[in-house]
Amino acid sequence: MIGTFSTPILFRVFSHQTYNRLIDIGNDIALCSPNSVTYYFDLHSREGYENNNALEFAKTKHKGQKRIGGDDYITHPIAVMEIVKSQGLDESYQVAALFHDLLEDTDATEEEILQIGNPEILEAVKLLTKEKGYDMAEYIGSIKNNPIAFAVKAADRLHNLQCAIVTD
Numbered sequence: 374m375i376g377t378f379s380t381p382i383l384f385r386v387f388s389h390q391t392y393n394r395l396i397d398i399g400n401d402i403a404l405c406s407p408n409s410v411t412y413y414f415d416l417h418s419r420e421g422y423e424n425n426n427a428l429e430f431a432k433t434k435h436k437g438q439k440r441i442g443g444d445d446y447i448t449h450p451i452a453v454m455e456i457v458k459s460q461g462l463d464e465s466y467q468v469a470a471l472f473h474d475l476l477e478d479t480d481a482t483e484e485e486i487l488q489i490g491n492p493e494i495l496e497a498v499k500l501l502t503k504e505k506g507y508d509m510a511e512y513i514g515s516i517k518n519n520p521i522a523f524a525v526k527a528a529d530r531l532h533n534l535q536c537a538i539v540t541d
Contacts, residue, residue, distance in 0.1 A: 427471050430472075431451075431475065434480070438478065446474075450472070450473060453470040456528035457524050457528045465521060469522070475498065476502040477503060486498055497522040500515050501525060
């Protein structure tokens with residue numbers, strides 16, 4: 374499949390698309406549907422995406438993690454990032470989307486997130502992180518008051534619904 378691309382092709386992910394595989398091909402990645410590669414981009418030629426370190430950091434921290442369907446977990450933060458990007462939201466929103474599960478699901482620290490991101494990104498990620506014994510009303514209330522956290526949570530829920538597996 375990958376061999377059919379002679380040059381990097383950029384596509385935007387729209388909310389109706391679902392990707393279930395990530396193919397890592399050196400400096401490039403491809404998000405894939407069940408039957409074909411449907412989204413491909415070159416990490417180093419991506420115009421306006423100054424923080425390739427954010428993607429590399431998220432990939433490293435989520436390495437070895439799988440989604441319920443068996444896909445590499447990193448496909449989820451990337452899809453959430455692309456949903457917020459498709460809404461015209463800036464890089465702070467996109468990096469927060471990549472990082473939205475790091476504090477909850479990996480050994481990433483607040484200091485690492487701040488070093489790669491900025492205080493706004495860290496604040497959004499902290500708001501999106503569910504602490505043990507959290508109160509849902511407080512959790513949602515805090516997210517609603519932060520535009521970055523709110524947009525990322527909406528994109529997160531949308532992607533989770535797109536990927537939901539229906540069983541008998």
